[in-house]
Amino acid sequence: MRVHSNLYIGGEWVPTTSSDVIEVVNPATEQVIATVPAASTTDADAAVSAAREAFPAWSRRPTDERVDYVERIAAAMAERSEEIAALVSDEQGMPMANARRVQAGLPISVMQSYVEIGRDHAAAEPERIGHSIVVEEPIGVCTFITPWNYPLHQIVGKVAPALVAGCTMIVKPSSETPLNAFLLAEIMHEVGLPAGVFNLVTGAGRTVGEALCVHPEVDMISITGSTEAGARIAELGAPTVKRICQELGGKSANVILDGADLAKAVPAGVTGMMLNCGQTCTALTRMIVPRSAQDEVVDLAVATLDSLSMGDPTDDDNFLGPVVSASQKSTVQDYIRTGIDEGARLVAGGPDDPEGYDTGFYVRPTIFADVDNSMVIAQEEIFGPVLCIVPVDSEEEAIAVANDSPYGLSGAVWADTDDHAVAVARRIQTGQVMVNGGRFNALAPFGGYKTSGNGRELGRSGLDEFLEKKAIQLPV
Numbered sequence: 001m002r003v004h005s006n007l008y009i010g011g012e013w014v015p016t017t018s019s020d021v022i023e024v025v026n027p028a029t030e031q032v033i034a035t036v037p038a039a040s041t042t043d044a045d046a047a048v049s050a051a052r053e054a055f056p057a058w059s060r061r062p063t064d065e066r067v068d069y070v071e072r073i074a075a076a077m078a079e080r081s082e083e084i085a086a087l088v089s090d091e092q093g094m095p096m097a098n099a100r101r102v103q104a105g106l107p108i109s110v111m112q113s114y115v116e117i118g119r120d121h122a123a124a125e126p127e128r129i130g131h132s133i134v135v136e137e138p139i140g141v142c143t144f145i146t147p148w149n150y151p152l153h154q155i156v157g158k159v160a161p162a163l164v165a166g167c168t169m170i171v172k173p174s175s176e177t178p179l180n181a182f183l184l185a186e187i188m189h190e191v192g193l194p195a196g197v198f199n200l201v202t203g204a205g206r207t208v209g210e211a212l213c214v215h216p217e218v219d220m221i222s223i224t225g226s227t228e229a230g231a232r233i234a235e236l237g238a239p240t241v242k243r244i245c246q247e248l249g250g251k252s253a254n255v256i257l258d259g260a261d262l263a264k265a266v267p268a269g270v271t272g273m274m275l276n277c278g279q280t281c282t283a284l285t286r287m288i289v290p291r292s293a294q295d296e297v298v299d300l301a302v303a304t305l306d307s308l309s310m311g312d313p314t315d316d317d318n319f320l321g322p323v324v325s326a327s328q329k330s331t332v333q334d335y336i337r338t339g340i341d342e343g344a345r346l347v348a349g350g351p352d353d354p355e356g357y358d359t360g361f362y363v364r365p366t367i368f369a370d371v372d373n374s375m376v377i378a379q380e381e382i383f384g385p386v387l388c389i390v391p392v393d394s395e396e397e398a399i400a401v402a403n404d405s406p407y408g409l410s411g412a413v414w415a416d417t418d419d420h421a422v423a424v425a426r427r428i429q430t431g432q433v434m435v436n437g438g439r440f441n442a443l444a445p446f447g448g449y450k451t452s453g454n455g456r457e458l459g460r461s462g463l464d465e466f467l468e469k470k471a472i473q474l475p476v
């Protein structure tokens with residue numbers, strides 16, 4: 001049992017002014033594995049003051065010096081990668097084999113990626129436009145609000161470019177998965193990051209989160225979370241005209257066209273969707289298929305699902321673990337009941353608890369066929385292991401159905417040729433599209449259209465989010 005009673009503010013571990021704590025529960029064992037402070041708004045104010053105080057010196061440092069810190073942080077994270085994987089697996093539930101690759105490997109590689117991006121940024125000459133020099137400067141003090149599904153990755157996607165840019169920051173992680181943020185704060189301390197550049201405050205979104213978002217000394221808020229929280233945070237930042245970057249929900253389409261290689265497309269689609277028990281903002285939860293191929297797709301999808309073993313996250317052989325919490329479990333099971341009530345055809349899984357799992361927030365991975373895109377299960381983000389197969393009668397209908405969503409975060413297209421798939425991908429209103437099995441690229445811009453958000457993370461685009469442009473007009 002870990003007990004964190006301090007917050008990381010101004011380069012020190014300081015006691016919270018609140019006596020409330022948040023219990024962190026292992027979703028596989030249902031045991032409380034740690035407590036962290038449910039910080040107060042006074043703590044939030046102290047963290048913002050520390051970040052504000054640190055900003056002038058940090059922002060004026062040469063970029064290369066800031067990138068040196070990023071390099072040291074990445075190296076320290078890499079040294080602790082097994083510990084990171086185990087910690088996130090414990091608090092979040094992802095089985096270890098995937099956790100090593102995704103929950104530890106991905107944030108480490110994203111932190112590393114900002115070394116090269118940062119060096120390029122340091123070396124770049126300011127742009128000249130006629131008699132103007134355009135310089136880029138850090139936006140200032142940033143609040144980072146993050147979720148629980150890829151918790152360290154989502155923190156690092158903000159922290160790494162903000163450090164390079166010269167911003168200072170306060171991280172408010174999800175209350176379900178705060179432990180990895182403490183580990184990151186330890187690393188910041190070990191590498192000697194100047195006091196106040198990185199601050200960690202844990203607590204409820206509605207209290208401490210809101211205090212960090214309305215604060216007049218905060219210049220920018222970046223949130224990864226639900227669309228509801230993202231919209232609320234935009235309201236909170238509006239009176240003081242903060243820059244708001246929102247990475248929000250999704251209900252992404254996997255468009256499989258006539259002529260696509262079903263034997264590749266369907267297993268890849270099911271496996272990718274079921275990663276992290278479907279608790280992935282970019283999960284391809286709507287598989288849009290030619291009606292004439294639906295039976296074959298269902299057979300392949302069910303066979304793929306049968307090959308994914310579920311169970312104890314500490315067992316390397318398991319692909320599926322529990323979902324993150326009891327409330328997430330009941331939300332997902334309610335959606336499965338809704339799908340049945342709406343008339344979708346249940347071809348795998350179901351709303352009942354899986355047999356043999358008396359402990360742990362396990363849900364039966366579920367596939368529905370004959371889903372109409374207007375159904376609740378096709379429109380709303382379930383954030384669990386539930387796949388909807390939506391049959392359509394033409395390519396035009398497939399594109400229309402893919403776009404008939406309030407969200408626009410991710411997507412995929414499988415077609416007979418790459419050119420054909422790219423042509424269809426260009427018509428999908430979403431921030432990224434994988435064609436014919438193209439993989440996620442952590443250097444490419446990441447973000448959403450429509451209610452999936454505003455702004456882009458990762459790669460050079462992620463750095464741009466933290467920069468202001470200043471035009472200096474020279475005499476002519």
Ligand code: NAD
Nearest residue numbers: 146147148173174205209210225226229247248249250281
């Ligand atoms: P959530 O919106 O409940 O919480 C996210 C964070 O926001 C938490 O830290 C929470 O405490 C905080 N928060 C909530 N209300 C707040 C408020 N009023 N003021 C300040 N902070 C507040 O989301 P979650 O359940 O943790 O994560 C799941 C959601 O995140 C899903 O909708 C998922 O799609 C989305 N998500 C998006 C991306 C992306 O990059 N687009 C990535 C991962 C998750």
